[in-house]
Amino acid sequence: MTQGGARWPRRLRSGGLDRTTGRDARRANVAAGRALAATLRTTLGPAGRDKLLVGTDGLAVVTNDGASILDRMEIEHPAASLLYEVASEQAERVGDGTTTAVLLAGALLEGAEGLFEQGVHPGIVTAGYHHACSRALETLSTLTLGDDPTDRATLVSVARTAITGKWSEPEATRVADLAADAVLAVSDGSEVDRHRITLQGVPGGSPGDAEFVDGLVVDMGESSATADDRAIHLPRRFADARIALVDAPLGAKQANATRAVTVEGTDGLDAIAAHEERQLREQLERIADAGTDAVFCQQAIDDVLRSRLARRGILAVERTRQDEMYKLARATGGTLVASVEELTPEALGRAGVVERRRVAGRDLTVVRGNPDSKQVSLLLRGGTQHAIDETRRLVEDCLTVVTLALLYGDLLPGGGATEAELAADLRGFALEFDGREQLAIEAAAGALETVPRTLAENAGASPIDALADLRASHDRGEVTAGIDAADGSVADVSARGVVEPLAVKRRAIAGATEAANLLLRIDDVVAARDGDARGHDHDHDHGIGGDHGGGQRGGYPWAIGH
Ligand code: ADP
Ligand code: MG
Numbered sequence: 001m002t003q004g005g006a007r008w009p010r011r012l013r014s015g016g017l018d019r020t021t022g023r024d025a026r027r028a029n030v031a032a033g034r035a036l037a038a039t040l041r042t043t044l045g046p047a048g049r050d051k052l053l054v055g056t057d058g059l060a061v062v063t064n065d066g067a068s069i070l071d072r073m074e075i076e077h078p079a080a081s082l083l084y085e086v087a088s089e090q091a092e093r094v095g096d097g098t099t100t101a102v103l104l105a106g107a108l109l110e111g112a113e114g115l116f117e118q119g120v121h122p123g124i125v126t127a128g129y130h131h132a133c134s135r136a137l138e139t140l141s142t143l144t145l146g147d148d149p150t151d152r153a154t155l156v157s158v159a160r161t162a163i164t165g166k167w168s169e170p171e172a173t174r175v176a177d178l179a180a181d182a183v184l185a186v187s188d189g190s191e192v193d194r195h196r197i198t199l200q201g202v203p204g205g206s207p208g209d210a211e212f213v214d215g216l217v218v219d220m221g222e223s224s225a226t227a228d229d230r231a232i233h234l235p236r237r238f239a240d241a242r243i244a245l246v247d248a249p250l251g252a253k254q255a256n257a258t259r260a261v262t263v264e265g266t267d268g269l270d271a272i273a274a275h276e277e278r279q280l281r282e283q284l285e286r287i288a289d290a291g292t293d294a295v296f297c298q299q300a301i302d303d304v305l306r307s308r309l310a311r312r313g314i315l316a317v318e319r320t321r322q323d324e325m326y327k328l329a330r331a332t333g334g335t336l337v338a339s340v341e342e343l344t345p346e347a348l349g350r351a352g353v354v355e356r357r358r359v360a361g362r363d364l365t366v367v368r369g370n371p372d373s374k375q376v377s378l379l380l381r382g383g384t385q386h387a388i389d390e391t392r393r394l395v396e397d398c399l400t401v402v403t404l405a406l407l408y409g410d411l412l413p414g415g416g417a418t419e420a421e422l423a424a425d426l427r428g429f430a431l432e433f434d435g436r437e438q439l440a441i442e443a444a445a446g447a448l449e450t451v452p453r454t455l456a457e458n459a460g461a462s463p464i465d466a467l468a469d470l471r472a473s474h475d476r477g478e479v480t481a482g483i484d485a486a487d488g489s490v491a492d493v494s495a496r497g498v499v500e501p502l503a504v505k506r507r508a509i510a511g512a513t514e515a516a517n518l519l520l521r522i523d524d525v526v527a528a529r530d531g532d533a534r535g536h537d538h539d540h541d542h543g544i545g546g547d548h549g550g551g552q553r554g555g556y557p558w559a560i561g562h
Contacts, residue, residue, distance in 0.1 A: 019525070020525045021524045022523050022524075023523075025523050026122065026520065026522065026523055028077075028079070028525065029078075029079035029520075029525070030079075030113050030520075032077040032078075033083050033105060033516070034109050036075070036083050036084070036102060037083070037102050037103050037105060037107070038106065039069070039073070040066050040102050041454055042458060043064040043065075043069065044100070044454045044458055045415075045454070045455040045483075046165035047165065047455075047458045047459040047460070047485050047486075047488075048064045048099075048165050048458050050062050050063060050064045051064060051069055053072045056074075061390065063390060064165060064166065065098075065166055065393075065394065066087065066102065067090075067091035067098040067397075068390060070084055070088070070102070078525065079519050082515055082518065082519060083102055083105050083106075085515075086101055086105060086511040086512065089507075089511060090504075090507055090508060090511055094401070094404060094503050094504045095162065095396065095397040095399070095400025095401045095404070096162040096397055096500065096501075096504045097500070097507065097508040100505075101507070101508040101512045102512070103450050103451065104447055104448065104508060104509065105511075105512035105513075105516045107447035107450040108443070108444065108512060108513065108516035109520070110447075111440075111443030111447050112440075114443065115439055115440060118439070120436050120439060120440065121436075122521065122523075124436045124437055124440060126517040126521060127437060127440070128433070128437045128438075128439070128444065129441075129443075129444050129513055131429075131441060132426055132429075132430075132440070133444070133509060133510060133513035135425070135426060135441075136422045136425075136426065136444075136448070137509060137510060139421075139422055139425050140412065140418070140422070140502060140505055140506055140509070141410070143412055143418055143422075143479060144410040144412060144502055145411045145412065145480070145494055145499060147411050147499065149406055149408075149409040149411065150189075150406065152180055152184065153497075154405070154411070154499070155179075155183065155402045155405055156173075156176045156177055156180045158402055158499055159175070159176035159177075159179045159180055159398040159401060159402050161497070161498050161500055162397055162401045162500070163176065163397065165485070166394055167208070168208070170208055171206065171207045171208035174207070174210060175207060175210055176398060178210055178212045178378055179395060179398035179399050180402055181212050182212065182378055183399055183402045183403055184406075185214070185374060185376045186374055186375075187406060191407075192403045194399065195327070195330075196331075196375050196376065197377070197378065197399060198327065198375065198376070198377040198378070199377070199378050199392055199395060200217045200219055200377050200378070200379050200380065201379075201382070201385075201388040201389075201392065202362050202364075203360065203362075203381075203383075203384070203385065203388065204361070204381060205382070206382065207381060207382060207387075209381040210379060210395075211359070211378070211379040211381075212376065212377075212378060212379075213378070214368055215353070215355075215366040215368025215375055215376065215377065216324075216327055216328065216331045216367045216375035216376075216377060217377035217379065218296065218317065218320060218328070218365045218366075219324075219362065219364055220317050220362075220363040220364060233312075233313060234310050236356050237353060237354070237355045237356075238293040238294060238353065238354040239352070240350070241293040241350070241352075241353065242290070242292055242293050242294075242345075242349070243292070243294050243295075243349040243351055243354065244287060244290065244296070244334070244347070244348055245295075245296050245325055245329055245332075245334050245335065245349065246297045246298070246336075246337055246339070246340060247298040247299070247325065247336055247337065247338055248298075248338060249297075249300050250283060250295075250297050250300070250301040250302060250305055250306075250316070250318075251280060251300075251302020251303075252275075252276035252277070252283075252305075280302070280304060280305055282340075283305060283340045284305060284308050284312070286340050286343055287309065287314065287340060288309075288312050288314065290343050290345050290348055291345055291348065292314055292348060293314060294315040294317065294354045295309070295314060295316050295317070296317045296324075296325065296328055297317065297319070298319070298321075298322060298336075299318070299319065300318050300319060301316050301318040306318070315356065315365070317365055328349065330373055331367060331373045332350055332367065332370055332373075333349050333350060333370065333372070334347065334348055334349020334350075335349075349370075350370060351369055351370050352368060352369020352370060352371075353366070353367075353368050354366070354367050355368075359379060364379075378395060380392055380395060401501055401504065404501040404503050405501045408501065408502065410501065410503075411500065411502065412501075412505055413482055413494040413498065413499060413500075414482065414498040414499060414500045415452070415482030415483045415485065415493035416449075416452025416453075416455050416470070416483045417452075417480050417483075417494070417498075418482075418500075419448040419449060419450075419451040420448075420471070420474050420481070420482065421474055422445075422448050423445040423448045424445075424471065424474045426441055426445035426448070429441060430442045444513075452467060453466070455482075455483040456488040457488075458485075458488075459485050459487060459488030460488055466488050466489070469490040470483070473490050480493060480494040480495070481493070482494075482498065484496070485498075
């Protein structure tokens with residue numbers, strides 16, 4: 001008898017499986033997808049409400065950012081995690097539109113459910129959604145606005161649209177301004193080198209206290225070079241500075257730290273002291289002779305050496321992070337050497353200015369003014385490390401949307417205006433199809449309107465009235481009519497600077513359709529049951545819409561399409 005043991009996972013062989021098939025599987029998937037979308041509903045748009053998220057570590061975060069919320073949720077159902085994938089792709093690639101993508105997918109699933117009840121076959125629904133998506137993507141590019149994307153004010157608007165509602169108005173405006181400045185500073189018109197923008201967190205203050213710094217900011221952290229009286233020997237500013245980059249501990253003690261030394265008598269001690277002193281002096285001379293103004297060390301620097309360097313007017317920064325070392329090398333043209341012995345004048349980098357600054361009780365070193373390698377930094381502020389991390393991710397989103405806007409130029413009106421226009425177009429387009437597929441395309445149009453409907457609802461307006469007004473405006477040809485987030489009324493949103501890059505909308509629509517269609521095609525969900533090897537028949541003891549199909553932690557979910 002052939003043993004199939006090698007081919008099958010233990011759990012499958014043992015028959016310890018949860019299996020949901022046909023309509024039940026589809027219903028469970030639709031329910032899970034809709035449930036995930038429902039959790040984000042109230043957060044959409046500038047008037048979206050905050051959520052208080054408490055992690056398993058007990059740490060609490062308040063946010064209404066779709067991507068942050070999803071990242072902190074424990075998502076177990078395979079259908080829901082599929083939507084999560086769409087959302088994280090969205091956030092990663094285009095920096096915005098996460099909530100939109102999830103809401104859209106949820107609305108498509110809801111529409112499908114309605115169609116199933118009318119007896120429309122899943123295959124017809126997915127085909128209709130597919131047509132609707134292709135049509136919408138084509139239409140999108142005809143709706144772009146004429147704004148000049150190289151104009152700073154336009155870029156600030158794009159950044160603001162991506163983050164309004166995440167902070168207070170002045171804070172969001174400040175961050176949007178900084179993001180636009182940072183991207184413009186490192187752009188040469190055809191390329192934006194994101195690596196030349198450094199985000200440096202400085203605890204304390206609020207997001208609105210963020211600062212733009214021309215140059216590369218290195219956090220000196222606990223480095224005590226400026227923290228004590230030795231610093232008085234050090235200038236705060238070095239013009240036309242030469243910079244050493246060393247990846248080795250500096251100072252005699254560190255160099256010997258790993259060696260066990262047997263000491264016999266005081267002569268031995270003296271000999272060691274003399275040896276250490278000699279090493280120290282050699283390192284000091286080597287650094288000074290090369291012409292160094294500032295040395296950045298990836299490891300620790302001995303206190304005595306640092307003190308002597310300071311007396312010679314040389315700034316010594318220890319424990320510089322590796323990524324910062326690489327940035328310094330790139331910014332200054334210097335070479336990262338593995339030991340002080342390798343330090344030659346040629347290995348030194350150059351910078352117009354190296355400056356020590358103190359921000360909120362923190363010592364920072366700013367390196368700038370190498371015309372070949374423009375570097376800028378944003379100092380991000382926040383009351384806690386969590387708040388700074390949250391700010392960092394929103395600033396990264398801003399940088400991404402501003403970059404997209406600057407490089408590709410195509411902008412679309414936000415505030416649900418684009419979705420409303422696409423929906424109107426799709427309703428006309430649907431007439432070209434036969435009965436059932438027509439219904440599916442109309443359902444896709446309705447799903448797109450979830451965006452303006454939800455924006456209106458979150459702004460406290462009647463979603464039915466707002467949608468009726470909005471449709472009427474679009475019927476009159478007012479392509480940029482959207483929802484004014486202040487009161488939920490209909491307004492020309494693009495005139496108010498609510499604009500988004502085309503790529504954000506394109507990805508949201510394509511990603512949501514793809515995910516919804518994938519879920520709708522699945523008609524068999526098989527999940528291994530943890531620790532159950534008895535193998536009896538479970539077919540009759542599961543309900544509908546529950547969390548089977550991957551609900552068990554550590555199980556292996558399989559999703560099988562027809
Ligand atoms: P999130 O960033 O939370 O994931 P999205 O970016 O998907 O959410 O959606 C935010 C929605 O809010 C977009 O449709 C955007 O156009 C809209 N929006 C942003 N600012 C305004 C505003 N000032 N007025 C109206 N709508 C706005
Ligand atoms: Mg957004």
